[in-house]
Amino acid sequence: EVIKAGILGATGAVGQRFIQALENHPWFEITSLAASERSAGKTYDKAANWRLESKLPDSVKDMKVVPVDPKKVDADVVFSALPSDYAKTVEAEFAKEGFVVASNASAYRMEKDVPLVIPEVNADHLGLIDVQQDKRGWDGYIVTNPNCSTIVMVPTLKPLMQFGLESVTVATMQAISGAGYDGIASMAILDNVVPYIGGEEEKVETEPLKLLGEFDGTKIIDADIEISASCNRVPVMDGHTENIWAKMTQNPTPEQVREAFLNFNPGLGDLPTEPNPVLIVRDEPDRPQPRLDRNMGNGMGITVGRIREGIRYTVMGHNTVRGAAGASVLNAELLHKLGKL
Ligand code: A2P
Structure with a gap:
């Protein structure tokens, strides 16, 4: 059977990536485009x-674009690429x-009863769906994926947890496509670096604690890690690069860390959008790029190097694929596989 998919914010930078991700999808068919x-x-x-x-x-x-209105959208699942302030009321x-x-x-993302999920990292947090529906009395539910910079980083932190991960310092170099439609238009950033992206550092410092936390059946207990982030916009079209400094109680060698990355194989099963491997390790000194x-x-x-x-x-x-539209689609694929969609 085909699952009907709508896209909210279908005309924007991430909305377009949703269309690309869902084109010829084996399970989902686009039935509504809303903006x-x-x-x-x-x-x-x-x-x-x-x-x-x-x-x-x-x-x-x-296809005719429809307003972002539940009565005008025909779908089983809606993928949301809406601006956050507007998403708050509309998604509910x-x-x-x-x-x-x-x-x-x-x-x-940070609401206690809403799952914040990267399937390879914390698929078990989807158990929060029942908590959410009980609490809010909704027939449907909301599942979120993290900020693009968080998504690129956290699949590398997960395999480091085994070494007693204590603190993480990260400096990001973020592509302009992450700034949405207006950001792409502003190639005015060429020959420049902007050391500020509104709200980004807070997201990168808090979302990983929820993602790497433990679900006890009713709530998430945040991971006890200290994260410090500096976020920069750089003149790259697509793809966020991040330099990471990670402190672990067991002080693993670079070779042990490399092995842990190579062995990180969460084995989700046959999800159409699932990458294999999740982490690609490059040994050349000038990669990833x-x-x-x-x-x-x-x-x-997700490519990692310079260990x-x-x-x-x-x-x-890729910030708008792995870090945005692809992340939401992967979450929906997992929901389908688990019989929740
Ligand atoms: P529209 O193109 O009609 O303005 P981006 O992140 O690239 O700026 O894209 C934002 C997306 O969210 C676009 O599809 C945009 O539609 C949509 N959008 C923005 N504000 C609203 C709003 N107030 N109501 C409905 N859709 C909105």
């Missing part, structure tokens, strides 16, 4: 300024009306 009043009523090709490297799929080109309306909401927005490595595993692979004493290393992943 602001500005776009509603127009065909998708007129409403959206398609910017991706692949062609705008014929199957969505002539959809969940209340019985939709499964797989959200890339930050609005609900966005232009060479961001499309590994259809953009879902040195300290422990220091560099990680890179």
